[in-house]
Amino acid sequence: MExxxxxxxxxSSPLILSLLISANVSASEPFSACPxxxxxxxxxxxxxxxxxxxxATGSYVVLxxxxxxxxAFNGVGFNYHDNYIYGWDYSNAxxxxxxxxxxxxxxxxxxxxxxxxxGNFYVGDVAIAENIWYGYRKGKGxxxxxxxxxxxxxMTIVPGSKENxxxxxxxxxxxxxxxxIYSISNGSVGKLLRIDATTGEATxxxxxxxxxxxxxxxxxxxxxxxxxxxxxNNSNGNIYKxxxxxxxxxxxxxxxxxxxSSNDGARCALAEVxxxxxxxxxxxxxxxxxxxxxNGARHAISDELYxxxxxxxxxxxxxxxxSDDVNDGSDDEDGVVMPTGFELGETAILLVTATGSDGxxxxxxxxxxxxxxxxxxxxxxxxxxxxxxNTITVxxxxxxxxxxxxxRFRLSTQQDIAATGGVGDGEVEDYAVTLTETGVTIxxxxxxxxxxxxxxxxxxxxxxxxxxxxxxxxxxxxxxxKDNKVRRIGFDxxxxxxxxxxxxxxxxxxPGVSSNKIKESLISxxxxxxxxxxxxxxxxxxxxVFIFTQDLSDFVTLEQGCEYLRTETGCESAFRTTWSLEIPxxxxxxxxxxPAFPYDPFIFATPNTDHGLAAxxxxxxxxxxxxEVHLKNQAPTDKFSSNxxxxxxxxxxxxxxxxFQNENGMAWAIEIPVDWxxxxxxxxxxxxxxxxxxxxxxxxxxxxxxxxxxxxxxxxFND
Numbered sequence: 001m002e003x004x005x006x007x008x009x010x011x012s013s014p015l016i017l018s019l020l021i022s023a024n025v026s027a028s029e030p031f032s033a034c035p036x037x038x039x040x041x042x043x044x045x046x047x048x049x050x051x052x053x054x055x056a057t058g059s060y061v062v063l064x065x066x067x068x069x070x071x072a073f074n075g076v077g078f079n080y081h082d083n084y085i086y087g088w089d090y091s092n093a094x095x096x097x098x099x100x101x102x103x104x105x106x107x108x109x110x111x112x113x114x115x116x117x118x119g120n121f122y123v124g125d126v127a128i129a130e131n132i133w134y135g136y137r138k139g140k141g142x143x144x145x146x147x148x149x150x151x152x153x154x155m156t157i158v159p160g161s162k163e164n165x166x167x168x169x170x171x172x173x174x175x176x177x178x179x180x181i182y183s184i185s186n187g188s189v190g191k192l193l194r195i196d197a198t199t200g201e202a203t204x205x206x207x208x209x210x211x212x213x214x215x216x217x218x219x220x221x222x223x224x225x226x227x228x229x230x231x232x233n234n235s236n237g238n239i240y241k242x243x244x245x246x247x248x249x250x251x252x253x254x255x256x257x258x259x260x261s262s263n264d265g266a267r268c269a270l271a272e273v274x275x276x277x278x279x280x281x282x283x284x285x286x287x288x289x290x291x292x293x294x295n296g297a298r299h300a301i302s303d304e305l306y307x308x309x310x311x312x313x314x315x316x317x318x319x320x321x322x323s324d325d326v327n328d329g330s331d332d333e334d335g336v337v338m339p340t341g342f343e344l345g346e347t348a349i350l351l352v353t354a355t356g357s358d359g360x361x362x363x364x365x366x367x368x369x370x371x372x373x374x375x376x377x378x379x380x381x382x383x384x385x386x387x388x389x390n391t392i393t394v395x396x397x398x399x400x401x402x403x404x405x406x407x408r409f410r411l412s413t414q415q416d417i418a419a420t421g422g423v424g425d426g427e428v429e430d431y432a433v434t435l436t437e438t439g440v441t442i443x444x445x446x447x448x449x450x451x452x453x454x455x456x457x458x459x460x461x462x463x464x465x466x467x468x469x470x471x472x473x474x475x476x477x478x479x480x481x482k483d484n485k486v487r488r489i490g491f492d493x494x495x496x497x498x499x500x501x502x503x504x505x506x507x508x509x510x511p512g513v514s515s516n517k518i519k520e521s522l523i524s525x526x527x528x529x530x531x532x533x534x535x536x537x538x539x540x541x542x543x544x545v546f547i548f549t550q551d552l553s554d555f556v557t558l559e560q561g562c563e564y565l566r567t568e569t570g571c572e573s574a575f576r577t578t579w580s581l582e583i584p585x586x587x588x589x590x591x592x593x594x595p596a597f598p599y600d601p602f603i604f605a606t607p608n609t610d611h612g613l614a615a616x617x618x619x620x621x622x623x624x625x626x627x628e629v630h631l632k633n634q635a636p637t638d639k640f641s642s643n644x645x646x647x648x649x650x651x652x653x654x655x656x657x658x659x660f661q662n663e664n665g666m667a668w669a670i671e672i673p674v675d676w677x678x679x680x681x682x683x684x685x686x687x688x689x690x691x692x693x694x695x696x697x698x699x700x701x702x703x704x705x706x707x708x709x710x711x712x713x714x715x716x717f718n719d
Contacts, residue, residue: 028099028105029099029100029101030082030083030084030099030100031083031084031099031100032083032100033083034078034080034083034268034270034271035052035078035267035268035271036268036271036272036273036274037052037053037054037055037267038052038053038055038220038222038230038265038266038267039051039052039053039063039076039078039085039265039266039267040052040053040060040220040232040257040258040263040264040265041067041073041074041076041087041263041264041265041266042258042260042262042263042264043071043072043073043260043262044260044262046070046071047065047066047067047070048066048067048069048071048072048073048104049062049064049065049066049067050062050063050064050067050102051063051257051258053239053257053258054274054276054300054422055222055224055230055239055254055255055257055273055422056255056273056274056275056276056279056292056298056422057255057275057276057279057298057299057300057422057423057424058237058239058254058255058256058257058300058421058422058423058424059300059422059423059424059425060257060258060424063102064101064102064103067098067102067103067104068103068104069089069090069091069092069096069104070091071089071090071091072088072090072122072262072264073087073088073089073090073096073098073104073264074087074088074090074120074121074122074123074124074262074264075087075088075121075122075123075124075125075135075136075171075264076088076124076125076264076265076266077124077125077126077133077134077173077174077266078126078266078267078268078269079126079131079133079147080126080128080268080269080270081126081131081147082131082147084097084098084099085097085098085099085266086098086124086126086133086147087124087264087266088120088121088122088124088135089104089106090120091106092106093119093120094106094107094108094109095107095109095133095145095153095155107153108153109145109153109154109155110152110153110154110155111154111155112154112155112156112157114140114141114143114156114157114162115143115155115156115157117140118135118137118140118141118143118157119137119140121135121136121137121143122170122171122219122264123135123136123137123169123170123171123172123183124136124171124172125171125172125173125174125181125266126147126174127174127179127197128174128175128176128177128179128269128270129179130146131146131147131148132144132145132146132147133145133147134158134172134174134181134197136165136169136172136200137165138165138166138167138168138169139162139165139166140162140165141157141158141161141162141164141165141200142157142158142161142164142165142195142197142200143155143156143157143158143161144156144158144197158197158198158199158200159199160199160200160201161199161200161201162200164199164200164201164202165200167183167185167193167195167202168185168186168187169183169184169185169186169193169218170186170217170218170219170234171183171218171219171220171221171231171264171265172195172221173221173222173223173229173267173269174197174223174269175223175227175244175269176223176224176225176227176269176270177225177227179197180194180195180196180197181194181195181196181197182194182195182221182223182229182244183195183218183221184208184209184216184218184221184229184231184240184242184251186215186216186217186218187215187216188210188211188212188215188216189207189209189210189211190207190208190209190210190211190216190218190251191204191205191206191207191208192204192205192206192207192208192229192242192244192249193205194244205244205249206248206249208242208249208250208251209240209242209250209251214235216233217233217234217235217263218231218232218233218234218240219232219234219260219262219263219264219265220232220263220264220265221265222265222266222267222269223267223269224267224269224271224272224273225269225270225271225272226243227243227244227245228241228242228243228244228273229241229242229243229244230254230267230273231251232257232263232265233259234259234260234261234262234263235259235261236256236259236416237256237257237258237259237260238253238255238256238257239253239254239255239256239257239422240252240253240254241254241295252295252420252421253295253418253420253421254295254421254422255421255422255423255424256414256417256421256422256423256424257424275292275298275315275316276300277313278300278301278313279298279299279300279301279313279314279315280298280299280301280306280311280312280313280314280427280428281296281297281298281314281316281317281318281428282296282297282298282317282408282428282429282430283317283318283319283320283333283430284319284320284406284408284430284432285319285320285371285406286317286319287371287372288366288371288372288373288406288408288419288420288430289373289419289420290317290318290319290430291316291317291319292316292317294317294420295420295421296316296317296420297317297408297410297419297420297421297423297428298317298421298422298423298428299410299412299422299423299424299425299426299427299428300422300423300424300425301313301425301427302425304356304425305354305355305356305357305358305359305411305412305413305425305426305427306335306354306355306356306411306426306427307334307335307336307352307353307354307355307409307411307426307427307429308333308334308335308336308353308355308429309334309353309355310334311427320406320430320432333429333430333431334353334429335352335353335354335409335411335427335429336350336351336352336353336409336429336431337350337351337352337353338350338351338431338433339351341434341436342365342396342433342434342435342436343396343435343436343437343438344396344397344398344400344402344435344436344437344487345396345397345398345437345482345487345588346395346396347393347394347395347396348393348394348395348396349391349392349393350363350391350392350393350394351389351390351391352385352389352390352391352392352409353388353389353390354385354386354387354388354390354411355387356387357385357386357387358413359384359385359411359412359413359426360382360383360384360385360411360412360413360414360415361380361382361383361384361385361390361392361409361410361411362378362380362381362382362383362409362410362412362416362417362419363378363379363380363394363407363408363409363410364377364378364379364407364408364419365377365379365394365400365405365406365407365433366405366406366407367396367397367399367400367401367405367435368399368400368401368522369401369403369404369405373408373419373420374521376521378419379394379395380392380394380409381416382415382416385411396435398482398487398488398584398585398587398588399487399488399519399522399584399585399586400435401435402435402436402437403434403435404432404433404434404435405432405433405434405435406430406431406432406433407430407431407433408428408429408430408431409428409429409430409431410423410426410427410428410429411426411427411428412424412425412426413425413426414426439482439483440480440481440482440487441480441481441482442478442479442480442481443478443479443481444476444477444478444479445476445477445478445479445597445598446476446597446673446674447476448476450476450674450675451474451475451476451492451494451675452474452475452476452597452598452671452672452673452674453472453473453474453475453496453671453672453673453674453675453676453678454471454472454473454474454475454598454601454631454669454670454671455468455469455471455472455669455670455671455672455676455678455685456468456470456471456472456504456603456629456668456669457470457629457668457669458470458471458500458502458504458603458605458611458629458668459612459614460615460627460629460644460650460660460668461614461615461618461644461647461648461649461650462612462614462648462649463649463662463666463668465682465684466666466684466685466686467499467567467678467679467680467681467682467683467684467685468670468678468679468685469497469498469499469567469678469679469680469681469717470498470499470500470502470504471497471498471500471504471506471552471603472495472496472497472498472566472676472678473493473494473495473496473506473601474493474494474496474675475491475492475493475508475598475601476491476492476493477489477490477491477597477598477599478490478491478492479594481591482588483588484590484591485588485589485590485591486585486588486589486590486591486594487584487585487588488582488583488584488585489582489583489594490580490581490582490583491508491546491548491579491580491581491583492578492579492580493506493548493578493579493580494576494577494578494579495552495555495556495565495576495577495578496566496576496678497564497565497566497567497678497717498552498553498556498564498565498566498567499564499565499567499681500564502605502606502609502610502611502612503551503552503553503605503606503609503611504551504552504553504603504604504605504606505547505548505549505550505551505552505603505604505605505606506547506548506549506552506601506602506603507538507545507546507547507548507601507602507603507604508545508546508548508599508600508601508602509543509544509545509599509600509601509602509630509634509637510543510544510545510594510595510599510600511543511595511599511600511634511635512543512593512594512595513543513544513589513593513594513595514542514543514544515537515541515542515543515544515545516586517544517585517586517587517589518537518544518583518584518585518586519583519584519585519586520535520537522584523535523536523537523581523582523583523584524581524582525579525580525581525582526579526580527549527555527577527578527579528577528578529578529580536548536581538639540638540639541637541638541639542638543637543638544583545637546581546583548579548581549579550606550607551606551609552603553606555577556574556577557574557575558571558574559571559572559573559574562574563681564681566717567678567680567681567717568680568681568717569680569717572717572718572719573719598671600630600631600634601631601671602628602629602630602631602634602636602637602669603628603629603669604624604625604627604628604629604639605622605623605624605625605626605627606624607622607624607625608622608624609622609624610622611623611627614647614648615627618641618643618644618647618648619641619643623641625639625640626639626640626641626643626644627640627641627644628640629660629668629669630659630660630669631660631667631669631670631671632659632660632661632665632667632669632670633657633658633659633660633661634659634660635654635657635659636659642654649662649663650662651663664696664697665696665697665699666696667696670685672708674708676708677711677716677717677718678716678717679715679716679717680715680716680717683715683716687712687715688711688712688715688716689707689708689710689711689712690710690712691704691707691710692704692707692708694707695707
């Protein structure tokens with residue numbers, strides 16, 4: 001036996017009024033007014049069955065178990081002009097009419113030559129501005145039957161529509177005001193179509209929904225007065241909503257209704273979609289989807305299923321801090337107890353009380369505190385609950401953000417639901433929670449208040465002028481460690497100097513740390529305190545590589561009369577761009593797998609820019625990501641071209657672990673673990689810091705380890 005959901009409709013509902021008086025009227029009586037509910041007609045066991053669906057919650061009642069015909073009643077539409085439902089009666093192969101007793105009366109239709117060969121219709125609706133039923137058949141055309149004269153129903157093809165009848169749809173609906181027909185096409189990609197009723201020509205308004213699973217079949221489609229098109233997917237009853245008046249329309253999952261392989265719908269498009277008198281909303285801040293205008297989480301209330309000991313009703317959500325519990329003094333957020341709190345990286349216990357059985361619990365935590373319940377933040381998925389107390393454990397991710405946030409719990413007989421939208425039973429409860437993190441050690445490099453300096457010569461594979469100021473970046477690294485595992489890392493960087501004419505990008509490579517270890521969706525980064533929306537994690541790399549910028553030149557602001565950034569006398573006060581990144585790991589990574597500080601920061605040739613003949617000749621084109629400059633003996637990334645090994649002045653020997661050095665051991669990149677004073681433009685490093693030569697020649701690093709403290713002051717750049 002099919003299980004039905006029940007809701008409490010308003011006593012003033014035109015649909016319910018019509019039901020109450022139906023016993024006292026004849027079978028031909030129309031509905032008394034424009035009903036607010038949607039009619040969904042399904043064929044079950046070859047018998048058309050009628051449901052009344054509240055689109056706001058998806059809850060429904062059975063209006064008729066048998067519409068009095070032995071086959072489908074399809075292509076249906078509500079006629080605003082006479083308050084009847086019209087549709088195609090498959091049993092009699094003609095147009096049918098149903099009043100408030102939901103019994104189909106077959107009408108006598110005279111068909112023109114084209115209509116005579118059209119067959120049965122499962123796509124149709126009644127126009128708003130004119131009293132005409134329209135039906136569509138793919139490959140056949142758009143047909144119409146005027147309904148003004150009950151004595152004569154003539155069916156004709158819309159001129160030119162056969163040539164336009166190529167779109168694949170299973171229902172359509174008339175817009176309440178603009179006169180056009182709209183429909184969302186079937187398949188894995190749903191396109192919004194606007195159809196001209198005078199020609200049948202369809203205009204593609206773009207993709208509004210996509211499926212990664214089974215194809216969509218939108219067998220029931222209807223409007224409200226505000227231009228919102230509601231479509232019901234046959235396979236699961238999910239109701240989607242799209243405003244066709246939007247410049248870039250897209251769908252939201254609005255509610256969960258009845259499912260059937262045979263599904264059609266009709267609705268008075270001039271009636272508002274109303275919530276009803278017995279609906280429960282959440283009360284988290286509205287960014288989480290709380291108010292009806294935000295497609296807030298809402299449940300039609302029944303006595304059979306809810307969380308805790310009570311549930312109260314609202315006409316709309318009361319977003320925090322103005323929750324209904326505060327306003328009415330009745331706290332119905334009583335179904336979930338959290339005795340252990342929420343410690344990052346640990347397991348938490350939830351004690352959930354369900355009143356009623358056959359319910360499923362879904363829950364979300366805003367772990368990253370971005371004000372949304374993201375798909376990856378659903379921590380309970382359709383968990384069946386017993387009547388009474390249930391104990392559930394959840395894993396708090398180590399990548400979550402410490403501090404106050406929100407959680408949402410939804411109980412319903414609908415197993416698979418989202419964090420927003422309407423459901424026909426159960427309850428939603430929102431909770432303010434706090435995430436904590438203890439026992440975490442923070443490691444800074446070189447310290448919490450200083451930077452290490454990275455200096456690069458960009459003429460690789462030639463040594464060039466060796467002033468080591470083509471790119472100078474200051475970098476600080478932060479590691480968050482617990483139980484000898486790194487949870488996340490942070491980078492703070494600033495551009496100290498750029499004495500290069502070529503364009504270079506800057507990045508940091510994590511040798512030995514796979515890209516898939518990074519929780520990419522939760523990377524946070526800013527440039528000059530401006531939040532960046534794209535991901536810095538470079539695609540196509542085995543190990544994690546973070547691109548700070550493809551072109552440092554984009555962030556150079558020069559003083560008047562200066563050719564380069566902070567390498568010339570009198571060019572001391574230019575603005576210095578800053579970067580800040582925080583990189584969380586999917587799961588904590590053992591400290592033994594994290595590379596030694598400073599990891600592997602490097603520069604690379606900006607794609608599609610010239611980088612000199614030597615760089616170009618090695619690869620036959622502008623090098624782009626094929627040319628990288630790393631610290632001495634740091635292996636390059638997957639993007640680097642091995643053509644540069646041993647080319648020109650490069651003396652790399654990968655088999656011996658030697659990279660980015662010449663035959664004298666001189667490198668194209670150096671790290672100085674202080675706020676270092678780089679050489680002026682065209683002044684060689686080994687002249688400005690004479691002790692550097694012996695330091696570079698000693699692979700052990702024991703000779704002149706503090707060479708950077710002894711400079712020729714006349715040759716270095718000073719602020």
